[in-house]
Amino acid sequence: MSTANRRRLSIGEAFAPRLIFGETLVELGEAYPRLVVLDADVGASTQTALFRDAYPNRFYQIGIAEANMVGIAAGLSTQGWIPFVSTFAIFLTKRAGDQVRNTIAYPRANVKLNGAYGGLPTGRAGASHSSIEDIAVMRAVPHMPVIVPADPVETRAAVEAVMRIPGPVYLRTVRCPVPVIFGEHEPFEFGKAKLIHDGDDAVIISTGMMTPKALQAAGKLGKQYGIRTAVIHMGTVKPLDIEAVIAASERYGHILTVENHSVIGGLGDAVAAAVSEHAPCRVTKLGFQDVFLESGDDEALFSRYGMNVDQIVERVREIAQGKGRRE
16 A cells, blocks of 8 residues: 555544554555564454555464564564564553563664554453553553554554654554544654643643543533633653643643543653652543453443543533642
8 A cells, every 4th residue: 555545534534543553554564675563363453464465474473472472573673674563452561561571672672562452442342451551561661662642643643653763662552433633744743742722721631542532522611611721632651741741730730631541650640740840730630540441332431430521521620610720
C-alpha cells in the first residue's frame, strides 16, 4: 500500500486504531526494507496480518510465546533489523516483562513494541485481557518511551514517528473504533502536549482514546453550562511534557486527568508528580480504581466505572464551582 492510496481519515468518522496501525506498517514496509514484524498468534486482532500478506518474508509468527518473541526481536535488532513486536498489551508487559526489561530496554535495542488492546476495550474479554496497568509498568522501565495516540490520525503519525526514534518505544493501541479529531496532516511531536481546546475556567489533561471523550465533554460544558474548558492531549506519557503541566497548574490551580488506565501509575500519577515538584496544585485523577475490569459492552463499562462523557462533565463542573480549587 502506498501513501498515495492510504485510507482517508475525515474528522468525525470513527476507525479502529488497530486497523490504522496495521495499514501504516504496510506503508512503512516499503520505506524501511529492514523492518520486520513479529506476532504472537494475534495478527488478525492487532492487524499485523496486513503486513504478513504484503511482506511474508519479513513477518514472523511466533505463536503464543511472548517472552520468546521479545528475545527473538532483540536478537534480530543486533543484526541491523528493525523489529516491530505486536501482541496484546497485557501479555507484552506481563508475560514478557522480564525480556522487555533486560533484552530490549537495558541495551537500548532498536525494537518497537505495540501493546494492542490497551485499557478497557478488549472485545468483552474481561479481566484476563483488560490491560489497565501497562502504562504504569512501561513508565517504570528505564529507556522506555510511552506513546498513547488519541485517534486514528495520531496513531498513523505515531507509528511513523516510532520508526524514527532511536531505541525501544512502547506504543499503545486500542481495539474499538475511535473518532477522528485531528486533520489528516496533523504532525505527531514526540514528548509534546497539544492544546486542542482552550478555555479559562477549567482544564482536562487526557491521553489516548479518552481525549476524544474529553473534547466532547468540553463541548457540552461550554454549550450547556457556559464552562470554558481547556483540553490538553498528552500523546506521549513518557517523557511527559513537564512545561505544559506546569503552565496548566499555574493557570488553573486544579487539573483533571482522564485516562483509559488505572489511576495508579498512569498519566494522572505522572501529572501529580510533576506538579508536586514544580508547581503544586490540586490534581483529580479520573481512571479505573484499584479493580479488575468486568466483561461487557465498552460504553456500559465506561459508565459503570465513572468514565463516560457525562461523568467527565460532572467532574469538571465540580472543579469549576471551586471544590478543591487553589485560591
